[in-house]
Amino acid sequence: MAAQSWEDQAQVCRDILAQSIPRQWLLPADKLPSAERTNFLEIPRESGILTETELQITETDATGLVESMAGRTWTAEEVVIAFLKRATIGHQLLNFATEFMVEDALSQARDLDAHFRRTRKVVGPLHGVPISVKEMVSFKDRVTNTGYVSWSSNVASEDALIVRTLRKAGAVFHVRTNLPQTCMHLDCNNNITGRTHNPHNIRLSPGGSSGGESASIGFRCAAIGIGSDIGGSIRLPAAFCGSYGIRPTTLRTPWNGVGLAGEGQEGIRCTLGPLTNSLRDLDLFMRAVTDGKPWDEETSLVPIPWKQLTPSPEFTVGVLWDDMVVHPHPPVQRAMREAVAKMTSAGIAMKDWQPYKHAHGMRIINDLFYPDGAAAQLAALEASGEPWLPLTKEAFTRARKMTAAETWTVNLEREAYRTEYRMLMKEQGVDFILCPAYLGVAAEPNEARYSAYTAIWNILDMPGVVFPTGLKVDPDLDGIETDYKPRSAQDEFEYRAYAPEKFVDAPIGLQLVGNRFCDEETVAASKILETIIRSS
C-alpha cells in the first residue's frame, strides 16, 4: 500500500476538517465549559454567538422550519447560518463533525431564497432544512472514509443518491458527521477525527455507529440527520442523545453512494434513515425520500410511497420488558414501567411480549454481518496499518468465514425466524412491540457491546422508532438492583456496568417496533404513545 504512515494518511482528513471549520463562530476561550461540567446542552444559549432568533431557529423542528420559511418568517440563509453557528460550537465541544460544507450550504440557501422570492413557493418539502449527514454518505469531490484511515483519499465521483434526492426536495447539507472505525461499533471513535461525545453528559458515548449524528441532533446542530442502521446504528445513538430516529424497513431509502466495507453482502442489509427532533419530522423525511422516487435509479428499492396516516389508537402493543439474555438497567426499567402505567390509564390495549428465540436471532445476524470472516474490514484496516480500536476486535471475534452455500443456510434460518415471529404476533394479536432501545440509557466510551435490543429487529427487518420519554436518570429512583442474579457472564458484565452516578443527565428513550413495511403505522402509533408517555 501507500508508503505513507497511517498518521499521514489520516492527516489528509483531519486537515480537511480543520480547514472547513467556520472559525468565526467558535467559542472564545473564556466561554469554554469548566472541566467539571458534563452537560453541554445550554452552552449555545450562554455563548452569545447565536442571537435569540438563531436560538429559536435551531430549537424548531424541520417541519416548523419549512412552515416558517414558507410563511416568510425566516429565510433559508438565516436558517442555515443559525445551524452553522450551533454546529460550530457543537463540534468544538463534542467533536462530532468530519467536515463542514459552509460555502455549499450558504450558496444553496441563497439559491433557495432567490427561488422563493421569484416564485413565492418553496422548492419542495425540505426547503431550506439544514441536514447533517453521516460521513459514509458520499458527496461529489469529497472524501468518504467510513472510519478507515486507508480510505482517506477515497474521493467520490458523485453525490450519493439520497443526497441528490433530498437536495431536489430543498434540503441544505452543511456538515458531515463522525462514525467509528469500521462503522461497526455502538460507539463513535476512530483514528482519523477521534471520539465524539454525548451532549447530555460528555463523559458518555453518543452511541453509534451514527454517533456524530446523534450528537448533532441532540445538540441541534442540524434539523435532521441522516444515519445508517444495520444493527441499531440509528436507534441506539438516538436514544443515547435524547433524539428521535427510525430504522425504516430495508429497501425504502436509497443506498447508492454509501461507503461500507463488505459492499454487495445482502443477507443482512444496512439502511439509511433519519434522526430528528420530532416524530413528525420522521414522516417529513421519509415522505421526501419516497416522493423523489429513488427506485427509478436504484432499482433494488421497493416503490412504496410514504403514506400519511392519521394516528388512531386501534392497536395492541406487546411489551417486551427484558430479552431474557441481558437484563435492562434500572432507569430503562423505570421508563418502561412508567410508560406502561400511563398507557394503561390511557386505555391502550397491551399484553406482555415474551422474547421469541432472541439469542437464536442474534446468532443469525452475527453470522450474516461478516460471512467473509470480516476480510473486507480487515483488508481496509491493514491497508493503512492503523491500530485497532478496542471495539473493532470485539466486533470481529464473531466473524465466521463462509462459502456462498453456507450463507444460504443462514438466509433460510433468517427467513424461517421472520415467518415464525410474524405468525406469533398474528396469533397473539400484537401489532407493535414496545421495548428498550438498549439495555441502558447510554454507555461509557468503549463500553457499548450488546446490540440485541435493536439488532433483533434488523434480522426480522421490522421498522423501529426511538423516541425520548422525557425522563432522565435519577439516582434516587434508579439505584442498583442489589438483589439481581445475572443469568450469564455477559449479563453480569452489563449488570456491573451500571451505577447511577455514571449516567447523570442521560435521557431515557424507548423503542416501538412494527411489522415489516408498516413504517408509517409505527410512526403513527409512536405519536400516540409519545403523547401519552410524555404527559404528566
Place this chain on the structure above:
Amino acid sequence: MAAQSWEDQAQVCRDILAQSIPRQWLLPADKLPSAERTNFLEIPRESGILTETELQITETDATGLVESMAGRTWTAEEVVIAFLKRATIGHQLLNFATEFMVEDALSQARDLDAHFRRTRKVVGPLHGVPISVKEMVSFKDRVTNTGYVSWSSNVASEDALIVRTLRKAGAVFHVRTNLPQTCMHLDCNNNITGRTHNPHNIRLSPGGSSGGESASIGFRCAAIGIGSDIGGSIRLPAAFCGSYGIRPTTLRTPWNGVGLAGEGQEGIRCTLGPLTNSLRDLDLFMRAVTDGKPWDEETSLVPIPWKQLTPSPEFTVGVLWDDMVVHPHPPVQRAMREAVAKMTSAGIAMKDWQPYKHAHGMRIINDLFYPDGAAAQLAALEASGEPWLPLTKEAFTRARKMTAAETWTVNLEREAYRTEYRMLMKEQGVDFILCPAYLGVAAEPNEARYSAYTAIWNILDMPGVVFPTGLKVDPDLDGIETDYKPRSAQDEFEYRAYAPEKFVDAPIGLQLVGNRFCDEETVAASKILETIIRSS
C-alpha cells in the same frame, strides 16, 4: 444413501402418477393418433370423451369460467370434471402430469358448489377455477421431487403458501405437472416421469422448465397453470405452446413451500407466476395472489397490491430485434416485423432498442445461478445415482464455485447493470421493450440451450409478459436465411438448428418487458399490443 437403485426410487413417483390417473377418461386405442400425426390440439374435440359443454368449458378462460359459475351457467363440479377429462387425454398424449388429484379436486369443487348454493356468492376471485401446478410446488402429504430421483420420498408437511393463498380465493387444484431433471433446463424431461411433448407438434419440446405447465395450458388441461421462472421458465414454454405467461417482478408471489436445490441463494431469485389462455387471466391470478396478502406470512415479499389498470396507449416501445449474440430464427423475425408494422399503423410510439451489454448480463446471471459450483444440484443427483440427462451437464459447465465475498462482487455488478439499463431506458424515453421470447419458435427435444432472450430480464428483474401473435411457422414465408453469416460458434449452432419443416404448426409468441414492479403496466400494455398484433 438409500440401498435402493435409482430406478426403484423413481418407481415410487411413477406409481403415484399411474395410480392417480382417472382411467375412465383415457382415449381408447382406436382413438389414439396415428404415428404420423404431430398436432394434437383437435383430439379432445374428436375424442367423444368430452361433451360439447365440456369442450366449451375447457375453451373458456378463467375469468370467463368464474363469470359463468357466478351466473349459474356452470357448477364448479362440472368445470373441474371437464378439465379433468381433458387433462387425462392430454396426459395420455403429452405425458405432462406427475400426479392427478381427482378426489381432492372433486371434493373441493362440491364444497364450492355447496357454498354457492347456500350464499349465492362465489368464495373468491378464483371460485372453481381448475389450476395445474408445477411439481416443485408442494402439496401436503404428497411428494415434491423437483425432477430429482433422490427426492422421490420427499413428502411435504404442508401446502405451499401459494396453494393455500389461491385455495382461499376458490382455486381448485386437480393436476401437478412435469419439469426437467434439476428444474434447470429449457426443456422438460427427467428420469422419473420422462419427457413431456408440445401439443402443437409432439416432435417438439414444450419448453421448460415449466414444460408440464405449458403443455397443460396449451392443451387446455387447466384454466391457469402455476410455473416458476429464474431464467425464462414460464415465458419460454408459454411461447413454445402458444400460451400467455408473466414472470412477475420477484417478491410479488409467495415462494414458501417450493422445492428447488440451492434454496437460500438470493443473488438471483426464482419466482412463481401464471401461464394462462388470456391476458386478463394474468391480472386475475396476480390480483388473487396479492389480495391474499401472502406477505403476512412470508415476510420477504413486498406488500404491493395488484393494481387494476385501464390500458392506455400512452407509452413508447423499444423494439429489440436481435440481442446481437444469437440471431433469431426467420419465423420470429417475421412475427417481430409484422408486429411492428401493425403497431406503426396503429400509431404506437416506438424506437429500435439496442441491446445493452447482454453478454455481460448473461455472465452475471450465470455466475449467480450456481455460486456453490452447483454442489446442491450435484448432491441431489448423486444421492440416487440417476444418470445425467444431456442438458444437465451443459447447465453445470457454467458453474463457478465462489466464496460468500466473491458473490458480493457479482451482486454489485448486477446492481450496477440494473441501474445502467434503467438509466438508458429513461434517457431514451422507452417504457417497454418488445422482443422475442426465445431465438426460435420452439426447440427439438434436448436442443433448447440459449436462454438470454428471457434470462436477461431476470437479471434485470424486469417483468416479462409472453403472448401468442396468432402466427404459426409458415415454410413458404420462413425459409432459411441462406445469406446469414453467424457471429460465433454459438450463433452458428442456433442458426443451424432451424429448418422450417422441423417446426410445423409451432405458434409464434412475443415478449413485452417493463420496468421493475411495473407488472400491471406491462400486462396493460400487452393487452393493447396483442389486440393490434392479432388484428387482421
